[in-house]
Amino acid sequence: MRVSAIDMVSPKSVEACLFLLGDQDKTYRFIAGGTDAVVRMKDGILRPSVWINIKHLKTLRYIREEMNEIHIGPLTTHTDIATSKLLQEKADVLVEAAKEIGAIQMQNMGTIGGNIGTASPAGDTLPALFVLDAKIELSSLHESRIIPIREFFTGPGKTVQKQDEMITAIRIVPQTENEIGIFEKLGPRKAQSISIVNVAISLKMGMKPRECLSGKIAFGSVAPTIIRSAKCEKMLTLGPLDDVAIQDIAGAAWKEVMPISDVRASAKYRRSMASSLLERGLYRLIERWEER
Template structure:
């Protein structure tokens, strides 16, 4: 089958889209920005009977703060995220991750819902959503459920999403004034390619010098799905995050990740780079925090 030999349905609104998804006997996939879909089809993958083009559903493209939480529509583009003043001030780690999603053209086309739905272990926005405690609203014609993002992925390219469901909302908790985040990525070409390793960090800082009250650390491209570095996280509260403490935490990261060897990098190289990226990220966060205090 050629890439051009495909059937596409473009629903006019969300209700129509959910109705189409509910039809039995149709092998389908949702098409949003299409930045992953075209590549997968050319590689002989992702060949459903029908593509459901949701790009025109503007009701699913938004960034709003409601009832104390930030709600992001799945069709929100990476460029929308980068430009959002709300996210710049209350979800900085997600903005940094969106800046690393390909070139500008990719950021303009690609959507956060597509990045999540692709379920790639190397997806750049996903670690950021992990450390921000994201919850996904998933809907079908007759049902709506909330799924914590850490329970959404079950393997590379695999999620708990059912055939008749789609993501309709992404909910994150805004960062407080004493929270800071950072996203670090290693790729063959900066911001233009799939991550070899990436890491997102979100820290809750205390009143004393470099005192950390807690935090979350999530790695991408080092396991079948995004993983939380729980052992590293437990060390954040032990003592002030001095340069020596950063060194110790990054050494634990080397043991905590579970990478594989593939065409892009060896497992040992990924371990080394996971440790190095976390070291660099924590170091930069502490310098940033000290600049805020001064």
């Protein structure tokens, strides 16, 4: 099936989109930037009966602070995220991840909702969203529900999203003044390819030298879905993050990741790189913290 052989509709509102999704006789798929959807369809994955073009729905493109959360619309582009002053101040790890997604053209076209909906274990924004304790708002014609991101993905390309639902918001917990985050990625070509391994780290620092009060670590491309590194996170608070501690924590990552071998890298190489990226990220975070 050629791309041109598939029908496309352009609803004028979110409500109209949800009405279409209620039609069980057809398979609908959203398209905005198309950086993931069209490529996958050409590869024979998830060919819909009808495209729902939502690129023009401005009500789904925003970044704003509401109560104790930051809300991001699913049509917010990676460029929007990378240049947002609010996110630079209160979600630096997501800003860094957005800057690593493909070339500038990809960042201008691709959306955070698309990155989430594709549900690739290599999705660059996903580890960042994990360490920010993101929640995904799913809406249908009759109700909305909020899903913690750790419960949203069920496998490669699979989520708990129902056929009649669409992502209408991403909610994250803003970082406090003593929190600092970083995103590290390994790809065949810098910033313009699918990650072989990636990791997002967020640390809450104390008043003592190199004191970590708590931390979150999430790896991508090393398991069927994004994984939080529970053992490494516990080790962050055992003492000052000196050279020995950082190297021990990075070494522990080897046992927590569960990569496979594929055309891009072997499982052994991915384990080694996961450890190395975590070590590099922790060193860079400590250096940034000490420069404040």
